[in-house]
Amino acid sequence: MAERAEEVTAVREERKVVVVPEEVPEELTVGKAIQVHEAARAPAVTVYNKHELLVNLKPLVRKTDEEVIPVLRDPYTKRVDGFVTQFELIVPTSHRSRFTVLDFMHEFPIFKPSDDLLFVLKELEDKRVRGAPVADEEGKLIGVVDYYDILRVLKHKLPGEPELKVKDVMRTGEEYMIDWNEKVNKAWHKLINKFLPGLVVVAKEEGNKAKGIITYKEFVKTNRWFIHREGEHMSVPMAKVKTIMLRGGVPFLRPEDPVSSAISKFLVFREPIIPVVDEEGKYVGAVFIEDLVGKLARLPRKGAVKTVGKEAETVSERTSS
Numbered sequence: 001m002a003e004r005a006e007e008v009t010a011v012r013e014e015r016k017v018v019v020v021p022e023e024v025p026e027e028l029t030v031g032k033a034i035q036v037h038e039a040a041r042a043p044a045v046t047v048y049n050k051h052e053l054l055v056n057l058k059p060l061v062r063k064t065d066e067e068v069i070p071v072l073r074d075p076y077t078k079r080v081d082g083f084v085t086q087f088e089l090i091v092p093t094s095h096r097s098r099f100t101v102l103d104f105m106h107e108f109p110i111f112k113p114s115d116d117l118l119f120v121l122k123e124l125e126d127k128r129v130r131g132a133p134v135a136d137e138e139g140k141l142i143g144v145v146d147y148y149d150i151l152r153v154l155k156h157k158l159p160g161e162p163e164l165k166v167k168d169v170m171r172t173g174e175e176y177m178i179d180w181n182e183k184v185n186k187a188w189h190k191l192i193n194k195f196l197p198g199l200v201v202v203a204k205e206e207g208n209k210a211k212g213i214i215t216y217k218e219f220v221k222t223n224r225w226f227i228h229r230e231g232e233h234m235s236v237p238m239a240k241v242k243t244i245m246l247r248g249g250v251p252f253l254r255p256e257d258p259v260s261s262a263i264s265k266f267l268v269f270r271e272p273i274i275p276v277v278d279e280e281g282k283y284v285g286a287v288f289i290e291d292l293v294g295k296l297a298r299l300p301r302k303g304a305v306k307t308v309g310k311e312a313e314t315v316s317e318r319t320s321s
Contacts, residue, residue: 019160024300026118030157031297036120037113039153040134040143047071050081050102054092057101061086062221065270067146068131071105079139082107085130090219091192110135113142117150117297125290128195130272147289148270154296155263162299166262167255169292170276172285179204180211180242187214187241197272200286201245208283210275212247217271219244252277255284259295262287 026032044064045057050071057069067086073079082105092099109123111134124132124147131146177200178187187199198215202208222244251265253276265274266289276285 019158019162019299028301029118029298030154030159030301031117031121033301034117034153034157035113036111036115036117036134036145037142039117039145039149040113041145041149043068043070043133043141043144045069046141047084047101048073048075050100050105052101053097054084054089054099054101054104055095055097057084058089058220061089065217067148068133068144070133070141070144071101072141078141080110080133080135080141081105083110083133083144086220087130087195087197087216090188090216093188106132110139111145112137117154120145120150121290121294121297125294130197130290147272147293148267151263151266151289151293151296154293155267158296158299159301162259162296164259164295165255166253166257166259166276166287167285169259169262169295170253170255170285170287171291176200176273176286177202177208177283178214178241180240180245182241183238184241184244185238188219191216191219197288197290198286200273200275200283201241201247202283207280209281210252210277210283211242212245212250213271213273213275214241214245215272218246246271250275252281253287254278259292262292263296266292 044066045060047057047069048071060066061069069084070080071082071084073081084101084104084106088104091104106127106129109127109129109132111120111123111132113134113136124130131144131149133144134142136142175190175194176196178190180201180203190196190199198213200210201212201214203211249269251269251271251274253262253265253274255276262274272289274287275283276287278284
């Protein structure tokens with residue numbers, strides 16, 4: 001029995017398909033072959049009152065970790081008027097904020113079920129949103145989609161394991177990190193002004209050793225970050241990044257790790273950024289989920305594929321068999 005198991009494992013290794021990155025026309029990419037309805041899911045939070053205070057959505061989002069909150073005309077027709085995301089929830093800087101859902105509601109994009117993932121990704125980047133609703137021809141809500149949903153579908157639709165490493169999709173530079181002794185308002189400004197989903201938190205006194213991350217989710221989940229800009233007087237010292245950062249359970253990657261490791265960690269931990277560190281745990285760069293998703297969606301659906309082992313096959317040969 002043990003010998004038979006070893007034989008099966010050996011055969012599987014011989015026929016392991018690896019997707020080789022290469023420039024191909026859009027119609028031959030993985031993302032072009034997948035329609036957005038395949039990634040859509042029911043939202044955990046919906047809004048029917050456009051005049052609802054934005055700060056009132058935070059408790060609901062904390063419980064569900066929902067990325068996209070559709071704004072529906074009423075609970076009966078379920079017609080989509082727009083949506084907000086977690087990112088908009090961090091814009092109000094005070095408990096007394098009077099900003100409403102309508103003040104920050106996006107009217108576009110709202111995707112059709114047949115839209116392909118390449119189109120979806122371009123629209124998300126162009127409109128600077130991290131997810132959006134999917135509606136039918138009558139504007140009735142079908143579901144919502146975010147980068148995690150797209151990554152989940154891509155993982156299952158890829159014809160093989162991507163021949164990519166973390167260093168091929170990571171960003172480098174000090175603009176993607178922040179010292180843990182900085183005040184939270186500096187982190188907030190970097191996230192808002194640069195439209196970044198998160199930053200790697202480092203200890204500069206330890207040679208930029210990575211300590212964790214701070215993302216828009218931390219600002220949504222805590223009440224200790226408020227900056228008191230909207231007519232309030234500063235009553236307490238500004239908190240430091242280390243007080244609200246996510247440090248426990250933060251995944252890390254190495255530059256030479258296979259990109260499949262990044263895929264798994266994004267889907268398990270559902271954080272928008274993963275630090276990339278060297279052997280000493282010092283900051284090297286960061287992988288953002290949108291960069292990873294964009295790279296995977298543009299992998300060839302047909303064309304350059306090879307197997308690790310004795311046999312070789314192309315994607316077109318494999319998919320037609």
